[in-house]
Amino acid sequence: MKVVHSNTQPVMLSEEKKRSWLSGLLYSRKVAPYVFVAPFIISFLVFFAYPLVQTFVMSFQEVLPGETTFVGLENYRKLNNQTFYTALLNTVQYTFWTLVVLIPIPLVLAVLLNSRMTRFKNIFKSALFIPVLTSTIIAGIVFRLIFGDMSSAFMNSFLIKLGLKPELWLSSEGTGMFVMVLLASWRWLGVNMLYFLAGLQNISNDLYEAADIDGASTFQKFFHITLPSLKPVTVYVLTISIVGGFRMFEESYVFWQNYSPGDIGLTLVGYIYQQGLAYNNMGLGAAIGIVLLMIILIVSVISLKLSGSFKEEH
Amino acid sequence: MNKKQNTAISKVSVNMLFILLCLVTLFPLFCLVLASLKPSTELLRFGLNMKLDVHVMSFKNYAYLFQGGSIYFEWFKNSLLLLVISTALTLFFSSMVGYGLAVYSFKGKNVLFLLVLFIMMVPLEIMMLPLFKMTVALKIVDSYTGVILPFIVAPVAVFFFRQYALGLPKALLESARVDGCTEFGIFLRIMMPLMKPAFGAMAILQAMGSWNNFLWPLIVLRSKEMFTLPIGFASLLSPYGNNYDLLISGAVLAVIPIIIIFLFFQKYFISGLTSGGIKG
Numbered sequence: 001m002k003v004v005h006s007n008t009q010p011v012m013l014s015e016e017k018k019r020s021w022l023s024g025l026l027y028s029r030k031v032a033p034y035v036f037v038a039p040f041i042i043s044f045l046v047f048f049a050y051p052l053v054q055t056f057v058m059s060f061q062e063v064l065p066g067e068t069t070f071v072g073l074e075n076y077r078k079l080n081n082q083t084f085y086t087a088l089l090n091t092v093q094y095t096f097w098t099l100v101v102l103i104p105i106p107l108v109l110a111v112l113l114n115s116r117m118t119r120f121k122n123i124f125k126s127a128l129f130i131p132v133l134t135s136t137i138i139a140g141i142v143f144r145l146i147f148g149d150m151s152s153a154f155m156n157s158f159l160i161k162l163g164l165k166p167e168l169w170l171s172s173e174g175t176g177m178f179v180m181v182l183l184a185s186w187r188w189l190g191v192n193m194l195y196f197l198a199g200l201q202n203i204s205n206d207l208y209e210a211a212d213i214d215g216a217s218t219f220q221k222f223f224h225i226t227l228p229s230l231k232p233v234t235v236y237v238l239t240i241s242i243v244g245g246f247r248m249f250e251e252s253y254v255f256w257q258n259y260s261p262g263d264i265g266l267t268l269v270g271y272i273y274q275q276g277l278a279y280n281n282m283g284l285g286a287a288i289g290i291v292l293l294m295i296i297l298i299v300s301v302i303s304l305k306l307s308g309s310f311k312e313e314h
Numbered sequence: 315m316n317k318k319q320n321t322a323i324s325k326v327s328v329n330m331l332f333i334l335l336c337l338v339t340l341f342p343l344f345c346l347v348l349a350s351l352k353p354s355t356e357l358l359r360f361g362l363n364m365k366l367d368v369h370v371m372s373f374k375n376y377a378y379l380f381q382g383g384s385i386y387f388e389w390f391k392n393s394l395l396l397l398v399i400s401t402a403l404t405l406f407f408s409s410m411v412g413y414g415l416a417v418y419s420f421k422g423k424n425v426l427f428l429l430v431l432f433i434m435m436v437p438l439e440i441m442m443l444p445l446f447k448m449t450v451a452l453k454i455v456d457s458y459t460g461v462i463l464p465f466i467v468a469p470v471a472v473f474f475f476r477q478y479a480l481g482l483p484k485a486l487l488e489s490a491r492v493d494g495c496t497e498f499g500i501f502l503r504i505m506m507p508l509m510k511p512a513f514g515a516m517a518i519l520q521a522m523g524s525w526n527n528f529l530w531p532l533i534v535l536r537s538k539e540m541f542t543l544p545i546g547f548a549s550l551l552s553p554y555g556n557n558y559d560l561l562i563s564g565a566v567l568a569v570i571p572i573i574i575i576f577l578f579f580q581k582y583f584i585s586g587l588t589s590g591g592i593k594g
Binding site for chain 1 (some may be wrong): 340349417443498543544547578
């Protein structure tokens with residue numbers, strides 16, 4: 001924006017002369033903006049830039065209490081192990097499945113909720129929003145009860161009623177992943193739906209009216225008007241979902257804490273936590289962090305690029 | 315006639331779909347309340363089932379919470395304290411920065427704004443190890459300062475306040491200057507009150523974030539008396555069976571206040587949580 005240089009300027013100047021140096025500072029329009037953004041600059045330097053650089057440095061070191069030694073690429077070489085690949089695969093799979101569930105379904109639900117067909121819109125919106133109010137830990141505790149191993153626990157007794165075999169939900173790979181994805185989907189479905197609903201409000205009604213005149217069907221309108229118009233929101237939801245998926249930790253921690261059978265719940269962040277804080281192997285932990293950072297940056301740049309959002313200036 | 319019938323059918327089925335979805339969504343919460351009324355021995359032996367056995371069910375778990383000696387309310391108090399302090403500080407500093415970025419033009423402004431966006435993309439988890447080492451070095455481990463200080467300026471909130479402040483009337487700014495108000499005074503006395511709706515939305519977002527915050531407090535807080543609710547709950551979990559009697563009734567008491575607050579302030583919740591990407 002432009003600072004308005006109005007005719008008040010001379011008055012201010014003559015007044016300013018009389019004031020002390022300190023009050024001059026208080027009134028100065030040159031200094032003021034830096035005072036306002038100072039908290040950000042300080043916290044950025046101390047609590048973001050410095051730790052980020054440190055992570056990078058640490059990933060080339062062996063960090064022991066009281067001494068650190070430079071070990072070159074040793075930590076990265078150590079990442080060539082089965083546990084790391086398991087963690088990476090779990091994280092990618094988890095992210096993939098949460099995207100599959102948490103983008104198309106909320107989008108369609110938002111369109112349905114926005115249509116004239118649905119009544120009680122606000123009640124539906126609120127009910128679907130409530131899960132995100134519960135912490136992942138509390139939600140996970142409930143899921144542990146529902147998906148208990150005993151054949152009398154809810155989900156298993158349900159399977160038995162359907163004539164299927166009960167499962168040890170949290171003991172094998174596929175079911176473990178299923179419960180984690182379900183937990184995340186349960187918590188975030190309503191929020192993502194609200195994002196899409198907000199996006200739908202921005203679509204002008206004229207477009208639909210014009211399409212109606214042209215005799216377009218409901219599906220044609222959905223694919224040719226609604227979907228393209230929702231693109232910015234979709235890109236946003238996609239990006240935060242990707243970042244959210246790759247930083248996942250709690251959904252696994254609540255089921256297995258640090259160690260899951262066969263590492264079925266180990267994620268990249270869980271691996272950082274395990275190596276860095278439980279085994280005090282900070283160098284390796286930092287290397288995992290750097291790899292994770294690279295993945296997140298690359299994936300989000302690709303998703304932004306594919307969606308063409310670099311072309312639009314925001 | 316046929317078309318009318320068709321729309322009627324789709325109307326009914328869409329509404330049925332939503333009703334069903336809502337029931338499924340609320341089911342886990344129902345389970346939580348149900349489990350809190352059952353003795354933990356039964357939960358351990360049979361898991362949670364839908365049997366409503368009045369002879370077994372009781373409020374004993376809640377009574378147990380309220381009997382002295384349980385650490386639960388200590389955790390509750392800690393969570394509440396952290397929520398109030400961190401929300402107040404984060405809102406103050408983030409609104410200040412967001413306002414500064416919106417209202418003034420100065421060198422480096424665009425770079426700063428890009429940095430805000432960049433931080434939003436980079437998760438803290440990546441650098442939690444050096445950050446933890448730093449808290450050790452600063453001797454703020456196992457303290458609430460350690461939990462709050464690194465995140466006292468929240469990029470999401472800065473972004474939101476900036477978007478909001480862009481819409482503030484600039485004429486007020488000029489007239490306040492003529493009246494001899496300091497730049498900071500203008501912010502505190504004139505602009506802050508005008509940004510009330512933004513504060514409402516962000517307060518809810520930050521408060522919820524603080525109440526449910528997990529990984530960082532888990533790393534920083536070491537002693538049981540300092541735990542917040544999520545950390546405390548997690549400490550009661552183990553792969554071999556849990557201390558269910560405290561866990562579940564405690565979880566119910568931790569969730570219900572938020573749901574009640576939500577029902578009163580829905581608008582703020584929704585605008586706070588969906589603010590991130592959509593123009594404010």
